[in-house]
Amino acid sequence: xxxxxxxxxxxxxxxxxxxxxxxxxxxxxxxxxxxxxxxxxxxxxxxxxxxxxxxxxxxxxxxxxxxxxxxxxxxxxxxxxxxxxxxxxxxxxxxxxxxxxxxxxxxxxxxxxxxxxxxxxxxxxxxxxxxxxxxxxxxxxxxxxxxxxxxxxxxxxxxxxxxxxxxxxxxxxxxxxxxxxxxxxxxxxxxxxxxxxxxxxxxxxxxxxxxxxxxxxxxxxxxxxxxxxxxxxxxxxxxxxxxxxxxxxxxxxxxxxxxxxxxxxxxxxxxxxxxxxxxxxxxxxxxxxxxxxxxxxxxxxxxxxxxxxxxxxxxxxxxxxxxxxxxxxxxxxxxxxxxxxxxxxxxxxxxxxxxxxxxxxxxxxxxxxxxxxxxxxxxxxxxxxxxxxxxxxxxxxxxxxxxxxxxxxxxxxxxxxxxxxxxxxxxxxxxxxxxxxxxxxxxxxxxxxx
Amino acid sequence: xxxxxxxxxxxxxxxxxxxxxxxxxxxxxxxxxxxxxxxxxxxxxxxxxxxxxxxxxxxxxxxxxxxxxxxxxxxxxxxxxxxxxxxxxxxxxxxxxxxxxxxxxxxxxxxxxxxxxxxxxxxxxxxxxxxxxxxxxxxxxxxxxxxxxxxxxxxxxxxxxxxxxxxxxxxxxxxxxxxxxxxxxxxxxxxxxxxxxxxxxxxxxxxxxxxxxxxxxxxxxxxxxxxxxxxxxxxxxxxxxxxxxxxxxxxxxxxxxxxxxxxxxxxxxxxxxxxxxxxxxxxxxxxxxxxxxxxxxxxxxxxxxxxxxxxxxxxxxxxxxxxxxxxxxxxx
Numbered sequence: 001x002x003x004x005x006x007x008x009x010x011x012x013x014x015x016x017x018x019x020x021x022x023x024x025x026x027x028x029x030x031x032x033x034x035x036x037x038x039x040x041x042x043x044x045x046x047x048x049x050x051x052x053x054x055x056x057x058x059x060x061x062x063x064x065x066x067x068x069x070x071x072x073x074x075x076x077x078x079x080x081x082x083x084x085x086x087x088x089x090x091x092x093x094x095x096x097x098x099x100x101x102x103x104x105x106x107x108x109x110x111x112x113x114x115x116x117x118x119x120x121x122x123x124x125x126x127x128x129x130x131x132x133x134x135x136x137x138x139x140x141x142x143x144x145x146x147x148x149x150x151x152x153x154x155x156x157x158x159x160x161x162x163x164x165x166x167x168x169x170x171x172x173x174x175x176x177x178x179x180x181x182x183x184x185x186x187x188x189x190x191x192x193x194x195x196x197x198x199x200x201x202x203x204x205x206x207x208x209x210x211x212x213x214x215x216x217x218x219x220x221x222x223x224x225x226x227x228x229x230x231x232x233x234x235x236x237x238x239x240x241x242x243x244x245x246x247x248x249x250x251x252x253x254x255x256x257x258x259x260x261x262x263x264x265x266x267x268x269x270x271x272x273x274x275x276x277x278x279x280x281x282x283x284x285x286x287x288x289x290x291x292x293x294x295x296x297x298x299x300x301x302x303x304x305x306x307x308x309x310x311x312x313x314x315x316x317x318x319x320x321x322x323x324x325x326x327x328x329x330x331x332x333x334x335x336x337x338x339x340x341x342x343x344x345x346x347x348x349x350x351x352x353x354x355x356x357x358x359x360x361x362x363x364x365x366x367x368x369x370x371x372x373x374x375x376x377x378x379x380x381x382x383x384x385x386x387x388x389x390x391x392x393x394x395x396x397x398x399x400x401x402x403x404x405x406x407x408x409x410x411x412x413x414x415x416x417x418x419x420x421x422x423x424x425x426x427x428x429x430x431x432x433x434x435x436x437x438x439x440x441x442x443x444x445x446x447x448x449x450x
Numbered sequence: 451x452x453x454x455x456x457x458x459x460x461x462x463x464x465x466x467x468x469x470x471x472x473x474x475x476x477x478x479x480x481x482x483x484x485x486x487x488x489x490x491x492x493x494x495x496x497x498x499x500x501x502x503x504x505x506x507x508x509x510x511x512x513x514x515x516x517x518x519x520x521x522x523x524x525x526x527x528x529x530x531x532x533x534x535x536x537x538x539x540x541x542x543x544x545x546x547x548x549x550x551x552x553x554x555x556x557x558x559x560x561x562x563x564x565x566x567x568x569x570x571x572x573x574x575x576x577x578x579x580x581x582x583x584x585x586x587x588x589x590x591x592x593x594x595x596x597x598x599x600x601x602x603x604x605x606x607x608x609x610x611x612x613x614x615x616x617x618x619x620x621x622x623x624x625x626x627x628x629x630x631x632x633x634x635x636x637x638x639x640x641x642x643x644x645x646x647x648x649x650x651x652x653x654x655x656x657x658x659x660x661x662x663x664x665x666x667x668x669x670x671x672x673x674x675x676x677x678x679x680x681x682x683x684x685x686x687x688x689x690x691x692x693x694x695x696x697x698x699x700x701x702x703x704x705x706x707x708x709x710x711x712x713x714x715x716x717x718x719x720x721x722x723x724x725x726x727x728x729x730x731x732x733x734x735x736x737x738x739x740x741x742x743x744x745x746x747x748x749x750x751x752x753x754x755x756x757x758x759x760x761x762x763x764x765x766x767x768x769x770x771x772x773x774x775x776x777x778x779x780x781x782x
Contacts, residue, residue, distance in 0.1 A: 119620065
């Protein structure tokens with residue numbers, strides 16, 4: 001797998017050989033992927049800011065390599081690294097030109113990494129609407145006053161400008177954002193806006209490295225991991241698990257859903273065949289992890305009284321929009337582990353959902369299925385078999401979409417957890433994916449023995 | 451009549467020195483580089499223009515040559531600062547003092563160079579001036595007037611200010627306009643090497659200083675190695691006077707328009723003040739019955755320097771808003 005940024009064996013010694021020699025970084029090696037939001041924490045002087053400065057070229061490392069997109073960038077100067085890196089500073093005075101107006105600052109920032117021409121004016125009328133819209137997101141009154149000079153603004157307003165400059169970079173090719181204490185010395189509202197802006201950028205595929213002491217960020221759940229520094233060494237490099245569920249919502253909200261390899265507009269042909277073969281064709285059906293509702297729609301068409309549940313509100317919104325069957329489908333935002341209903345369902349379908357449930361929860365989940373399924377009901381479950389192919393799938397999903405491991409469950413696992421009353425009626429192979437990537441999976445029809 | 455003479459003569463002087471104040475405006479206000487090297491660039495412009503006119507006989511090339519060599523000197527001063535990390539003031543001092551020796555060589559190992567009529571670029575203008583004055587005021591014009599020279603110089607100045615204004619508003623030019631070392635973080639984050647723009651900016655500033663020197667040389671018909679001494683103060687005082695006057699109408703000194711006019715306006719007021727002081731001195735002399743030239747109670751030419759210092763101090767003392775370091779144009 002390719003990393004966006006690789007830091008290998010970085011050493012930094014300040015004032016080598018002199019009485020005030022400081023060993024700032026000791027053999028730091030880190031790998032980062034696109035779309036990661038990483039917090040760097042640690043005491044003052046622990047080396048985190050030094051690392052940031054080494055990445056963007058302001059400080060030269062004593063030993064070691066910085067690699068971006070597979071290229072060694074050690075020979076590039078700070079301004080040349082702007083091709084890959086955008087940086088925001090703790091001191092809001094540093095990221096802007098104070099004697100220039102907001103409009104001029106934005107015009108300059110919008111020309112980042114492009115050619116500055118002698119023949120065209122910096123301030124163009126054609127940009128006015130665009131600039132106003134961007135600034136409006138952060139400060140409404142400021143957006144009507146873009147000709148104000150930066151030195152006349154308050155620190156909060158200045159941060160609004162800095163975030164606007166950041167937003168102008170958003171639509172360019174995803175790159176690396178280095179943020180040095182972006183929320184320090186800001187009021188809570190502006191701090192939240194700043195962090196949200198960084199978070200949204202990471203959702204667009206940017207790698208965001210944020211140096212922070214802010215407890216609110218560290219205790220929050222938006223980051224992918226926290227790297228803790230102490231005396232120039234990494235003492236903690238954690239991938240947090242907290243953010244599994246929020247990311248689903250954001251995934252549906254911020255990405256083009258049909259680009260996701262597991263999403264299709266219509267029901268998977270193999271699943272369709274399986275449903276068609278069932279001895280029942282009406283009754284109550286439950287679609288767990290309905291996603292965009294393609295399975296639910298098919299069930300409704302066949303004649304089931306269908307309920308679709310998904311953890312993501314955004315997905316449910318999309319489901320309701322996409323319902324073109326003319327029948328009422330009961331879509332709900334719910335967690336499949338805790339979902340309860342007065343009804344017993346004659347058909348429960350878990351199509352490529354169970355692997356998102358962690359091993360510690362899967363028993364609870366299957367107990368819940370047991371509760372929901374009527375005595376004569378069928379449970380159709382489909383997930384990945386654990387082989388090399390699906391590992392590849394795991395990697396791709398992890399790096400590009402959601403920071404979440406796939407949990408592999410074998411046929412035996414599922415049956416064990418479902419108690420002895422269940423048997424597999426039929427098992428068939430399933431290939432999922434799109435034109436470019438496809439992965440092996442299996443599909444089970446499970447039924448109670450009465 | 452007297453009034454017209456004063457305005458006309460002051461304007462003539464102003465239009466040569468205004469380029470120098472414009473140079474200081476660019477170096478000090480825009481790129482925040484207190485460039486002392488113009489103490490050497492100004493006489494160098496004069497030396498180059500005079501030498502080319504005298505030794506090579508191509509009067510027409512004298513002005514472009516002064517501009518080009520002025521530009522080169524500016525790039526050297528800026529390079530000393532941005533590449534060798536020599537302080538801004540020291541970079542300027544080093545170049546200014548170094549140029550003192552070089553100017554001596556440029557002028558063919560002479561400290562002074564006098565231009566004959568055929569070697570002076572302004573001779574045709576002077577002839578036209580006299581013709582026009584005589585045409586207007588009869589065959590014997592009472593004083594020296596410069597109607598044609600002033601018109602041509604004003605045209606030249608307007609064109610240069612216009613081009614400069616257009617340039618500084620363009621995409622590339624705005625990089626010069628804001629290419630200060632305290633904006634280096636911003637410049638680096640948008641992928642621009644700010645050093646190049648400090649160098650370019652200081653090059654332009656010094657080209658204008660050399661141009662000013664060349665114009666003064668042709669106006670006075672002489673170039674000398676010492677003509678630059680203390681000239682930075684003249685430019686600085688002029689600039690500050692102009693800024694303070696324009697500030698009455700336009701509060702924000704960081705705007706390009708109309709502040710770009712403050713050098714010429716300030717220079718004009720400065721020379722009016724000098725003229726006024728000289729006039730008072732004449733009155734005093736006639737009242738005191740033309741005292742001994744060594745008598746201390748009178749205005750010597752050398753007193754212009756202390757007069758400039760006093761003006762400068764007074765302006766800084768009486769201005770209403772004590773500026774913060776944030777307000778860059780007020781920083782010296």
